[in-house]
Amino acid sequence: MTFRQVHRWVSLSVAAIWLIQAITGTLSVFRWEIDDWTVAGEHVPVDLAAVGAKVDALTASPNTDVSSVWTSGTAAGRFDVHYTTADQYRVMRIDGQGRTLRDRSGEQVAAQGAIWDTITSVHTSLKLGDAGEWLIGLSGLLLISNIILGLKLAWPKRGTWRKTLLAKPAGGPVAQLYGWHRKVGLWFAFPALLTVTAGVSMVFADALERGLSAEVAEPTSSVKPGDDRAIGLAAALQTALATYPGGSFSGVSLPDEEEPWYRVRLRNSGEVPRKWGTTIVWVSSNDGQVLGTYNAASPKPGRAVTDSMYAIHTGQAGGAIGRIIVLAIGLCLLTLIALGVPLWAKRRSAAKKSAGGAARQQPASPEGSVQTQD
Numbered sequence: 001m002t003f004r005q006v007h008r009w010v011s012l013s014v015a016a017i018w019l020i021q022a023i024t025g026t027l028s029v030f031r032w033e034i035d036d037w038t039v040a041g042e043h044v045p046v047d048l049a050a051v052g053a054k055v056d057a058l059t060a061s062p063n064t065d066v067s068s069v070w071t072s073g074t075a076a077g078r079f080d081v082h083y084t085t086a087d088q089y090r091v092m093r094i095d096g097q098g099r100t101l102r103d104r105s106g107e108q109v110a111a112q113g114a115i116w117d118t119i120t121s122v123h124t125s126l127k128l129g130d131a132g133e134w135l136i137g138l139s140g141l142l143l144i145s146n147i148i149l150g151l152k153l154a155w156p157k158r159g160t161w162r163k164t165l166l167a168k169p170a171g172g173p174v175a176q177l178y179g180w181h182r183k184v185g186l187w188f189a190f191p192a193l194l195t196v197t198a199g200v201s202m203v204f205a206d207a208l209e210r211g212l213s214a215e216v217a218e219p220t221s222s223v224k225p226g227d228d229r230a231i232g233l234a235a236a237l238q239t240a241l242a243t244y245p246g247g248s249f250s251g252v253s254l255p256d257e258e259e260p261w262y263r264v265r266l267r268n269s270g271e272v273p274r275k276w277g278t279t280i281v282w283v284s285s286n287d288g289q290v291l292g293t294y295n296a297a298s299p300k301p302g303r304a305v306t307d308s309m310y311a312i313h314t315g316q317a318g319g320a321i322g323r324i325i326v327l328a329i330g331l332c333l334l335t336l337i338a339l340g341v342p343l344w345a346k347r348r349s350a351a352k353k354s355a356g357g358a359a360r361q362q363p364a365s366p367e368g369s370v371q372t373q374d
Helices: 003-028 031-037 049-058 117-124 129-154 160-166 173-205 205-211 233-243 301-314 316-361
Strands: 064-071 080-085 088-094 099-104 248-253 261-267 279-284 289-296
Touching: 003 117, 003 129, 003 316, 031 099, 031 117, 031 160, 049 064, 049 080, 049 129, 080 160, 080 261, 088 261, 088 316, 117 129, 160 173, 173 205, 173 316, 233 248, 233 279, 261 289
Parallel strands: none
Antiparallel strands: 064 080, 064 248, 080 088, 088 099, 248 261, 261 279, 279 289
C-alpha cells in the first residue's frame, strides 16, 4: 500500500470523529464570550468580599454544598458557582457584587441551558466517559500522523511554492479538488500539528505529568477532627491574593472532609497567558494559614510543558490572535474533509469507469474470463 493510499484510508476511516472534533472545537473557541453575552445583567465592578459573602451564605443553606467557584472566562467580572442542593447539581452565575444572574442545572443537557458544557463534553470525550477520551486521543494521534503524511505527499518541488500556495488550481474537477485540498493543507499543516499535539497531550495528561516529574504536591491536612470551617471564602481569597500581589483570581475549590483547605487558582504575572491561571495557593479553612503554594510564573521545565498544553490547544497562549488562528485551524479541517471526501468519490468513480472500459475492450474467452496472451 502506498503512502497516498494510507493517507486516504486513514482519513476516510476517522473522518466522522475528526468532523465532530472540528465542529465542536470551532464552536468552543469563543464559547465564554458568547455564553456571557446571553446572560442579562449589567457589568459591575468586582467586590470579592461580596462574592465571598454570597458563596458563604449559599454554603450555609440547608442541604447545600458548594464545590467550586470560577470566573466566567470573560472580562465581565462574573462568576460561576458550582453547587449541589437537594441532590441536584447546579451552576449559578453571579455578578461582581454577588447578585444572581442565572441559576441553571449543571447537568450536560443542552435543553437545560448547558449547551456549551455539552459541546465541550462531546469535544473531549464524545460524551462516552473515559472510553471516549481514549478514542479521542487515538483519533488525535492518527490525525497527527496523517498531517505529517499529507505534508510529505503535498510538499512542492523547489521553485513551485508560490504557485502551489497562491495560484488558483487549474485542470478538471478532480484536479481542482486536489489542488484546493493540497493548498489548504499546506497553509495550515504546521499550526494544526502544534494545536492537535497539545490537545492529544491533554488526554494523556496524568501519564505526561508522571513522565516529566511535573506533579504538583497537595498539602497535608493540619485540621484536627471536629474542627469546623472557621475561615470564609472572602478571607481565603484575600490571603491568596496577598501571597501573589500581582495575581488575579481565577477559581477556587472549597474545603471538604478530605481536603480541609481552599485551593485558590490565580493568574499570576509572568505565567503562560490563559483564561484561568495555574498558580495555586492552599489556604487552611481552620486558621487561614497558607499551607502551600505553586507559582506558575517560575515552574520546573516539565511543569512548564504541562501548564502550556491547554493554552496552546485553545489558542489562549497567543491572546485574541491565537484564538482566531485556532478557529481558522478548525475551519481548515472542516474544509479538508469537505474537499477530501468528494475527491475520493470522484477518483473512485473515474477508476471504475476506466476499469470497466478496459474490460469491455478485451475479447472474452468461451468460459467468460478475459483472454490474455501467453
